Amino acid sequence: MTVPDSGRRPPQTEASADGAVNETLEDYTLRFAPRSYRRWTPMVVATTALGGIAYMADFSIGAGIGLAHGTANALTAILVAAVVIFVTGFPIAYYAARYNIDLDLITRGSGFGYYGSVLTSVIFASFTFIFFALEGSIMAQGLKLGLGLPLWLGYVVSTCMVIPLVIYGMKALSKLQVWTTPLWLLLMVGPLLYLVSTDPGTVHTFLSYTGSHGGSGIDAASVLLGAGVCLSLIAQIGEQVDYLRFMPPKTEQNRRTWWTAVVLAGPGWVVLGALKQAIGVFLAVYILAKAGPASATEPIHQFTGAFAAMMPTWLVIPLAVVLVVISQIKINVTNAYSGSLAWTNSFTRVTKHYPGRLVFVLANLTCALLLMEGDMFSFLNNILGFYANCAIAWIVTVATDIMVNKYLLKLSPQAPEFRRGMLYAVNPVGVVSFVAASGLSIALYFHALGDALQPYSPVAAALIAFVLTPVLAVLTKGRFYLRRTTDGIDAPLLDAQGNPSSATYACHVCRQEFERPDLAACPSHDGVVCSLCLSTDRTGAHVLPAAPA
Template sequence: MEQTSSDHATRKFNKWVNNPVLEDYALRYAPRSFRTFSQSSVANSALGGIAFLANFAIGASVTTAYGFSSAFWGILIAAAVIFLTGIPIAYYSAKYNVDMDLLTRGAGFGYLGSTLTSLVYATFTFIYFATEGSILAQAFEIYFHMPLAVGYLIGALVVIPLVTFGMTLLSRLQSWTQPLWIILMVAPLIGILTTHPESLAAWTHFGGDKTTGASFNPLYSGMAAGVVLSLISQIGEQVDYLRFMPNRSEKNRKSWLWVVILSGPGWVILGAFNMICGSLYASYIAPTVGLTNAVEPIQQFIHGFGTIIPNAFLALTIATLFVILSQLKIQVTNAYSGSLSWSNFFSRLFHFHPGRVAWLFLQVAIALTIMEVGMFNFLNTILGFYANVAVAWIAAIVSDLVINKRILKISPDYIEFKRGHLHNFNPVGFGSMIIASIVSIVAYFGLLGGTMQAFSPFVALILSFVLVPIIALATKGKYYIARENPMHPSGIELAATVQESLDHVHHHHLGTDDVATYTCSVCQYDYEKEDMTYCPFHGGMICSLCCSLEKNCHDMCKTDKVLADLGKQAH
């Protein structure tokens, strides 16, 4: 059964993977030794990443399409759903210091089941990368008279060097730019409301291009909410920062929780505010620029700054500066989160990991391609369709975290993300998401009637949320854990072979505590216990990344014979 580590060649990683500043623990638990950022620094980085002008474009888009009243209530309803579903995700990710993919694995999807959600998340990041890139190119076109195709290329390439150095550089970038961005964001709103107070009345009576005018239409409101709900995956980008939160303690207990809530699901408070501002701006400038151009943030801010800056060229310059600043702040997050998602996806399917930076280039290339085909012109359609799958995914995770872990206690009370302890597929989350996605997409295309079509993302939300506990009860939770983790307190008593491999433990002084690390028998690097497990194939401790990349073990650690042998040694 066992083979010693000497029987296998030591795995060598390239210098990108070995550099934690570049890699940012893309496929791992974020260790305490790297989590040296303060709570305020993490919060600032997380909230700095929501400077995306797509919020203004989305608010304007649903308003010009469905009118003020339907759009306004659609935005608020969707924002409430996004906030509530984001709370448990942010909490568990910050508590266990794992990103969205690792959280999904341990919340009902299984090791390979979460590859599908990695694709869903990667799709979110490059759709919004392309959306923001299109907004930036529109500003370049107006200010520099630059062809859109060239603007797309420049906007995409400039992000790469900024994202290469991960959280270390991103936290500084967000901190430096945040004050200026806030000032420039609110200035146009103040200008419009003080110089043209009548714009508020015009806004509330704005009917867009629908025949119903400004009156409330529940179907249009549902459609507007569906577009906004595509942003539900944004919690994944917030989590990419929140996983670096310091450990929660008695001393920081309250502040820790507030930081997690405000910089996690709390992003949507500012996001909804920006959508409502975009709605107002669109109604204000539509008589001048037309409904199509009223959706473009650069047009909104040119006219907004024009209310307080008499010089037209200066107003254009400041508007362009604001767009460039906003896009840099959000594009680095879109590219960064996308690189994490692609890393997780390919490492599991192909046991191959050249480093997070390599997948950054793939992320930018995909986004650039869909920018060049003009996706901005079909924004509502693209986001409305995507929302069905994204909502089904998030609802499944939330249901598992809240109901199965806390109420029914069928799911383990911790987040297990390592391959050696998970079944490849868990029907609880994976099955619920698939069923809910299919039904809601069928509804989206109108095959279940007009009402169901308008509210298709809510079909996905309710169906996925309800199916998770039903499937968990039906399967008695047996697909959560394939093998107990001897490194976790709830695991089995340590077998003799496991205990022997733990004898070579290293203690590192970190703050007021000593942190124990264990040497991986494959790559020979030291990692904290949360990232380690026992591997019978290598006959020693193995880190989660080496476990993911192992091609030859064929999951032997989860076979009945190996489990029985380990159990005998334990007793």
């Protein structure tokens, strides 16, 4: 699908790379996505977003939990995590699609403040390179098995091959995801259906497996430990949002397809994710007797074992390698893309300098490559279990602010705000809730409060964030959300249907046209200034003063 270039340019004085002056290349890194760029249909956006969850890590995660705790505990843990992820992901997905902003911009106005959300941007960026490294490791295993490449070289290949694809953002990614999804689904689901239909005994073996820890029935500690690992994926909603912000305006004509796309591609990603984790448990139990526990957690061996049961030997490894490579490319272009957005957001706000997103594509990939060369795959569950505490605290805080503080208590402004000058630097509602929830849950995870409480660290992260967020909003009376209530422009921010206004104005700094939600009045000139120029204003001359007390 061809989308016309908006022709907009950020200030030349603030961009140090030629690519930074092309807004199509940058994909609206620091601002909301304007209506003039959002020409895709809701279902094209949804398909593109869902293509980004083709990662193989779910199979490894499910396998690891299943082998350790047994099938019953693993499936229960997967279900518990999926419910939490769906509930917290829904309001975030809605805000991204409705107001066309990414998760960092949502976080700013949902309890964290303009600079407070830098902390969560760094956490999200780390999520992207951790999972890039995980997927790259899986691909390297496939390349070693199929082509004989040493692992270190496979890591380099899996890193470098995504660079050409990720540079051009949404245009290239939408085409890639749409065209590769049918083949990916066929290769993933086909072996499972074949094994179940031709050998029903595999189902009984799967359901009766008790894990390396032994014991029968469902154990609460095992379920929570497994759910904690699964909940490390809760930040995946950030990557879904990076696509959902390109949804077209919601109208009476597209209302049904708009909501369907938002639910499917937003919180709905976890349904497919949970199914893949369950398949990972199934394949691990199936492979366990054939290849041992080490290979049972590696997707390349899981699928070679499954393919071997249904097709000629000469075709097994090539097809398994194709599946792994397609999956790795589909998810890692998203990891590299979303990570570059997060790093760029953080860097620009802190330094007031905009180097261009390509710089951070390369930086994110370097971090991922170092993790791969350090063999992070061998201690996967430990990494994810620790990371889950931070991710849960962040996502639950933002989701609670939207659901409770905005709509129930009405202490948080319902329309999201992200522009510099409109927000306080730090809002204690989100920052304190996040720090308290993640800090205490990490202490629990590292046995600081005893071995018995260690499995409950993800529960602690969610509960503390859920309780503290509205409590702090009440205690502060919501006064730290908005530094001022008007941006100095008389025209309404939203149109008659509640969508961001498409009215355009010229930024007096960079002399380019921008849509209404991306602008604020300039206190030192008779004009308006765009959000990127506000972000890179080192003197503060263009930033509106705080409202009088």
